[in-house]
Amino acid sequence: MKHMEKRTGARHAIAVVGGGIAGTACALQLAAAGHRVTLLVGAPLSVAPVEDEIRYYALSPASVALLSALGLDVESLGACRYTDMEVWGSQPRDGLHFSLADAPQSLPALGHIVGHGRLLEALRGQADAALECLPTFAQAVHFHDDGVQVDCADGDLVTADLVISAEGASAVLREAAGIDMTGWDYDQQGIVANVCCAGGMQRTAWQRFLATGPLALLPLDAQRASIVWSANGMEAERLLALDDAAFGVELTQAMQGVVGDITVESRRAAFPLRAGQAARYYGDRLALIGDSAHLVHPLAGQGLNLGLGDAAGLLAALEQHSRDLPRALKTYSRRRRTAVEDMIAVTDGLYRLFGPAGPSFAELRDAGMALVNRSAVARQWLVARALGLEGRLPSA
């Protein structure tokens, strides 16, 4: 039995369950703050070669600052910065344009596109050096007045003052604590792939709202991009069944030539799209973070950013109420649920506003976009939220 000695005072013995990006970053932050942390990573790390990577995330400046505070420079992990965003429905000229000038403070980029494998590998490397990492899954959890015990798949038992579920959407610990997850299915798949754009990416993140769902092109370098093409069941199946050449032609047409001819460079994969959140992000000696606590539509690229924000929010609440764990957990849950609720409302609102556009609705939408585009205040409001800059950036 791996027993985590209970310490008095402001520092806790903490078991983090789930070695995804949110869980590993959270474990590192807590360890850096002096807590005694054990990370149950789940499956051993298996990182695809860079050329086979198709999972990319748009990281906000707030997330990049958080990772930098952990000693990770995302650009040295191959992340590509973007300085502009173009969002439109019918015609590119009638859409929204965001640039660095719309950011509420001086920034080098509106965001960075980083590959899942390289980021996770770097975080896990740091975790291996800084804390106890166990290559096993949590199978069951037992909450007691004076601590919590996690039963591991390999037969080990881990005891702690607090357990954090960073298990992703299917969370054993959340279910064991009886915390409901409410939400909805978009009946859509998000198709991801890597492509090459003959016209260049111009350090811009492009997103078009098609009648069938949003389509995003995120820059990987001067010419390459990661796509997220959201489409409902039958349309997604049709797109997945196309050969690379036909898919490239449809993609070029869908993007209306803004980045020139598009050719496909990778396999395609599809992810079901859902939204929702847990009724509360805490239980007795339990905190939920990341996809274990909430799911959002990827159209605003915010799921992982929210998970990293949870990690920072949990640490802040534990610092604020260092001698009152129940109060720290309630404070964390209240603050983060409100922030996430706002983000779900904004992304779901955008999805519904821009998604099912009939011809007359599309005109209204385009007029609305043109109005926002003319208003510097409206653009700055939207950008501040997308960048995660309503609060302060985590300090390095």
Ligand SMILES: Cc1cc2nc3c(=O)[nH]c(=O)nc-3n(C[C@H](O)[C@H](O)[C@H](O)COP(=O)(O)OP(=O)(O)OC[C@H]3O[C@@H](n4cnc5c(N)ncnc54)[C@H](O)[C@@H]3O)c2cc1C
């Ligand atoms: C198409 C698409 C595009 C997206 N694009 C973006 C984007 O641009 N920007 C963005 O911010 N977000 C984006 N997201 C959202 C993002 O992918 C998720 O929010 C994020 O990956 C969740 O990270 P996580 O660490 O919380 O969970 P996960 O990545 O699911 O990690 C959970 C980990 O816990 C482990 N685990 C599970 N159960 C146990 C257990 N019982 N014991 C031990 N370990 C366990 C798993 O093996 C896994 O390693 C996108 C999502 C989709 C579907």
